[in-house]
Amino acid sequence: MTNPAPRLRPDFRRFLVRAGLRPTRQRAALAEMLFKGDRHVTAEELHMEATASGSRISLATVYNTLHHFRQAGLVRELAIEGQRTYFDTNTSNHNHFYFEDRHDVVDIPDNEIGLSNLPRAPEGYEIAHIDVVIRLVPKRQTTTKI
Amino acid sequence: MTNPAPRLRPDFRRFLVRAGLRPTRQRAALAEMLFKGDRHVTAEELHMEATASGSRISLATVYNTLHHFRQAGLVRELAIEGQRTYFDTNTSNHNHFYFEDRHDVVDIPDNEIGLSNLPRAPEGYEIAHIDVVIRLVPKRQTTTKI
DNA sequence: CTGTGTGCAAACTCTTTGCATAAGT
């Protein structure tokens, strides 16, 4: 609670500044959590994680920050499951597994899925992104009865 | 109370019965709207459409019915955009265009997209479905300024 | 008749917003 030295990691400050965002303590904390690797989080998850690790950040700020990050091109928004919105820190072209039982999103490792015979974009439109989601369910046992 | 002849289209009654659903007036009306072709609707859209065409159905019943239809395998649920849930009357394997400006989903015509180099499902899981969504944005004019 | 479906309104979840306060430059 004292917090004598705000300990903003200078690297994340610069990271934010270069992205055109004012480097506040909250943003630096979230950036630090997010950009240590490829992650897929909901706002709520990130908020809980921040709280757990001692950062005092409101949920509204987590939402605001994620949207700022999205506008700055630092994260991508994934629509994978009804209500929940996932944010993906890997903004490059890649695909996802979605574990329907665990509500978990993971990148498909290395394996570049090839897409062939793609349609042309309709008149007046261009392709912004192609999302491929492989939805997974627990494998049925061979001993299934019914 | 009046309602002398309920005018349930017999074909949709049978359709529902075969799907294991009790053929109520509301369900028949919704089935008739839905299954005349391949459609992508939200509950709200379907409710408005039903209301507009004179059927008195509550939004809650539309939701209930869509979920019953899904459980019966008559429609598929699409997670394409944050909040809104789309229901697709085409339950076969096919892919979608999503017009981000108009919030509109359409089947990709004929064109079977080929997927190659697919990863194996992780241990203990099997692939339930592969969703491919091509997200479209209006084409930038060549005269774009900024 | 018996049981399931429907309608309504209230509850719920996730997300956004308005405004006073706090923090960054």
Add this chain to the structure above:
DNA sequence: ACTTATGCAAAGAGTTTGCACACAG
């Protein structure tokens, strides 16, 4: 100092649920 971000609580969208009444078998 000036501007922008934050926190809170309230509002908002979309969806679900509980319960009394209505309808199908």
